[in-house]
Amino acid sequence: MIALSLAEIATITGGDLRLVGTDTDSTLVDGVVDTDSRNMTAGGIFIAKPGADTDGHRFVGAAVANGAVLALVEHLVDDEVTQIVVPDVVEALGALAREVVARVRAAGDLKIVGITGSNGKTTTKNFLARILQDDGETVAPINSYNNEVGAPVTMLRVTETTRYLVSEFGAAAPGSIAKLAGLVEPDVAVVLMVGMAHAGGFGGIEATAKAKSELVTASRADGTAVLNIDDPRVAAMREIADGRGMTVLGFGRNEEAAVRASDVEVSASGTRATITAGGASYPLHLKVLGAHHISNALAAITAAGALGVSPADAISRLETVEIAERWRMQPMGNDRVRIINDAYNASPDSMAAALRTLAQITAPGERTVAVLGAMSELGETAGEEHDRIGLLAVRLNIQRIVVVGPEARRLYLAAVGEGSWDSEAIHLPDQDAAFEYLRTELRDGDRVLVKSSNSVGLRHLGDRLGELFS
Structure with a gap:
């Protein structure tokens, strides 16, 4: 995280600052931010999130032992650490992420990509992060950090030297993606597919499609929508993007796709395809198993292209990826x-x-x-x-x-x-x-x-x- 004073963090989060030891309002903090005390390191900020099974307030002491110098809490605890008391630590975490990203963006050339879809988010995130990291410091979620806690925790890893932030957005309920994407207003919105994953919680697939479209609505009006035009529900989001004045880039196997795959072959050694983009064709050999990962690769290549990375460079970098993620094929x-x-x-x-x-x-x-x-x-x-x-x-x-x-x-x-x-x-x-x-x-x-x-x-x-x- 960028360095902020304790007073600034209290103002951003709307909290009540309680100082201990030698800390003052002007004491700077720039360590890791997390809800897991085990992830704390020297200078860290611990978010004491109450949960269904346990309460983060019980682990403030453990976080301090691991290096935390500040705790965001909903009530004061006895542990010897500076605390900021807020009404809701999750809301405070989001507010802090919004402000940090806004400051980094205003001061430099930070570009933000948001990714959503019923399947393929984490794989596409990993593919895109691999492509972008050769062009500049890239921050992307660990595992599937895509909810109300994981997404802002990832956002808070940006610093003044970060060039790209890749955010993955899951949908716990209608409005979740709009809220999370609204924290950072992505420059590039990637929508992969609308499927039956989580459809039970949304009341059907059409409601799921509406939830996924929130990413397009929450992104910058001068940004780019990267849409899977093989999926009719995703392709229909072009209307939202057009209405906001966004550039639309389609990917898929459809002839109309800006980045298209053909001649897909799957074997025990990986997945091969021909990628067509900008009037040229390129061979792709993914080491990752499964024809469905070609769509994820297309999404990553297209998003990278919106940020200025050539298809040839994107493909050569993708071919170095050994696995999509642990426990994924x-x-x-x-x-x-x-x-x-x-x-x-x-x-x-x-x-x-x-x-x-x-x-x-x-x-x-x-x-x-x-x-x-x-x-x-x-x-x-x-x-x-x-x-x-x-x-x-x-x-x-x-x-x-x-x-x-x-x-x-x-x-x-x-x-x-x-x-x-x-x-x-x-x-x-x-x-x-x-x-x-x-x-x-x-x-x-x-x-x-x-x-x-x-x-x-x-x-x-x-x-x-x-x-x-x-």
Whole structure:
């Protein structure tokens, strides 16, 4: 974070400053800002966020022991540290992020990219950060820091030397993206897709589309909207962008796309495509598995182009990326038993894409094994969406379907109903049971996909299998 005095932080956050020790109103603070006391370092600012399971105020002492020199709190605590008491620490965190980014932007040449979509946000964020970092200091979220806490924490990592801020915006409810993007008003707004992820919490896919469009509305009127024109709901956001006077750049496989992919091929060594941009064509070889990641790459190339990076440079930098992110199509295991751990998150779209990738990368004589858990936050559509994935797994000829956990039982029943009999499909109660089954069931030549929503935790099962067959 840029250096601010304690008095400035109190004014920005609307808080009551309580000094301790030798601190004065003019004492400067420029350390890391976080809600996790374990992430504190010398000079850090600890945000004591109350939570459903615990209360950050209990960990102020631990934050101080790790180097925190200031705590934002909702009530005074006994720990010996300067505190600013605010009505709502999350609101105060957002206000601080807004002011810091505004100051950096006013003083230099900071450019901000916002990314949203039902799937692909984190991968696209990582792709774009990799492209931009060769041109200047780039700040991007750790993991999926895209909510009311993670997004401002990321924003507060900018300094006077930061050239690019890449922000990822998730939607907890209608209005969330507008609020988060409104903190920084991105120069470039990237909308990837509108799918069924979280649709249960929004009341359907059309409401989800409206929520994603908030990023376009909250971005700078003189900025650029980067839209997936293969997705009709995203393509329709052009009307919003046009109405605000924004430049619109489309990406996809559609002939009208400014940056387009063709000749997509998926293999065990990665994903190949031909990228067409600015009237020229370029070969792309991503080491990341899955045809669906070509769309994420197109989004990153297009956004980078809006910031002045040539397609050739963007592509050469993308080709150095080894994996999209831990637990996202992450290759593990060995040449005999290959594990693909893609269990950080799951939606109907990403589950289908992962299953298709498994089928595509498995050679004759090898066996496909899908280890599948539940997809969360689908609301009243959950049953039919799990049915659809069970049917798809059978129709893709996945040879072993291992369904884990009671919430995913309907997926198993759909697979059996479609014809996955004679132990081709099995339902197991939990991760431990699945591990014991797979430990003896897997054999040379197996290609294994592990996929579930984050809340199910199958990523840890994937790690155990990866270690077992390393």
